[in-house]
Amino acid sequence: MNVLVIGGAGYIGSHCVRQLSAAGHRAVVLDNLVFGHRAAVGAEVPFYQGDLGDAVFVGQVLEAEKIELVMHFAAFAFVGESVENPLKYYENNLAKPITLLKTMVTHGVGKFVLSSTCATYGVPAELPIVEDMPQNPINPYGQSKLDLENVLRATAVAHGLSFASFRYFNAAGAAQDGSIGEDHDPETHLIPLVIQAAMGQRKSTSIFGTDYPTPDGTCLRDYVHVDDLSRAHIAAIPHLEKPGQQLFYNLGTGKPQSVREVIDTVEKVSGLKVPVQEGPRRPGDPPSLYADSSKAQNELDWKIHHLDLETIIATAWNWHKTHPEGFRE
Numbered sequence: 001m002n003v004l005v006i007g008g009a010g011y012i013g014s015h016c017v018r019q020l021s022a023a024g025h026r027a028v029v030l031d032n033l034v035f036g037h038r039a040a041v042g043a044e045v046p047f048y049q050g051d052l053g054d055a056v057f058v059g060q061v062l063e064a065e066k067i068e069l070v071m072h073f074a075a076f077a078f079v080g081e082s083v084e085n086p087l088k089y090y091e092n093n094l095a096k097p098i099t100l101l102k103t104m105v106t107h108g109v110g111k112f113v114l115s116s117t118c119a120t121y122g123v124p125a126e127l128p129i130v131e132d133m134p135q136n137p138i139n140p141y142g143q144s145k146l147d148l149e150n151v152l153r154a155t156a157v158a159h160g161l162s163f164a165s166f167r168y169f170n171a172a173g174a175a176q177d178g179s180i181g182e183d184h185d186p187e188t189h190l191i192p193l194v195i196q197a198a199m200g201q202r203k204s205t206s207i208f209g210t211d212y213p214t215p216d217g218t219c220l221r222d223y224v225h226v227d228d229l230s231r232a233h234i235a236a237i238p239h240l241e242k243p244g245q246q247l248f249y250n251l252g253t254g255k256p257q258s259v260r261e262v263i264d265t266v267e268k269v270s271g272l273k274v275p276v277q278e279g280p281r282r283p284g285d286p287p288s289l290y291a292d293s294s295k296a297q298n299e300l301d302w303k304i305h306h307l308d309l310e311t312i313i314a315t316a317w318n319w320h321k322t323h324p325e326g327f328r329e
Ligand SMILES: NC(=O)c1ccc[n+]([C@@H]2O[C@H](COP(=O)([O-])OP(=O)(O)OC[C@H]3O[C@@H](n4cnc5c(N)ncnc54)[C@H](O)[C@@H]3O)[C@@H](O)[C@H]2O)c1
Pocket: 006, 007, 008, 009, 010, 011, 012, 013, 030, 031, 032, 033, 034, 035, 036, 037, 050, 051, 052, 053, 072, 073, 074, 075, 076, 077, 092, 096, 115, 116, 117, 118, 167, 168, 169, 170, 171, 172, 184
């Protein structure tokens, strides 16, 4: 299938491009490179630099590449910034994707996969999180994704769009061969921050809150390998054949891991000491977030290859160790 990967030069998108090619699909990347890296996409993959909100440009790409399905990874994803500058988030994460959907309808492209997020659930009343729990996001980032899910529902009814919305938990790890990995600037994700502290690229890593009602007092999150996320996207493709499909799936391992466990595992895998600074809780951080992803496993026959935190962190360490400057080298 010809798949347009929007945001394909970013962290998760670039891994998905690899997996699409490995599964025999033809991936085409569209990215404005506001955050992504051209070097994250192989030279053999058609690459279009531009904005997903540019209807004329996107329409030309859809036609020229005979696109049948769009995978949409492009978004702004800094929670704190979304509180300070909500309009920036609603513009990039909601308004532009609406333009994209209009363009797809105009050009007869009827299949769509969205990178949604566990942030759409807000602070869950129960754990693990299942898909039909109430979604009450607590910041504009999560709200912009939930709003887009609702736009997709209406588009499926009105125009027969078939879509899958994947609510990721914490994406982690890197390609098995260490050739691509996570390189965000600024970096806000725990595993790369801890690895950078271990490597001496940061003075220390911060633990925000050590008095949560969790076994070691630090927050619990669900780390899912980026290749496992990518494989779920590919597993969804055959389920989008019939028009009007509306699919929602959590993607996580279901294993809660604490901040301290991440730090200990980085130390174990790297053999380096991680300088740590303990501080107060951050407002808006739920104590614990982890997924029940049995729906994706059962309906899509999605298999989690990397269940264990040490294996996941080993792939991240391999990437950072061999690319200390990320893609800038
Ligand atoms: N990383 C995580 O743990 C995580 C968790 C939950 C959800 N998500 C979602 O997954 C998606 C991918 O996350 P990521 O970590 O790979 O992010 P990323 O920033 O690495 O990748 C996003 C890519 O989209 C591009 N982009 C942004 N706006 C664009 C626009 N208007 N037009 C064209 N390209 C644009 C950027 O240049 C970048 O290459 C995002 O939608 C994010 O909200 C990520």
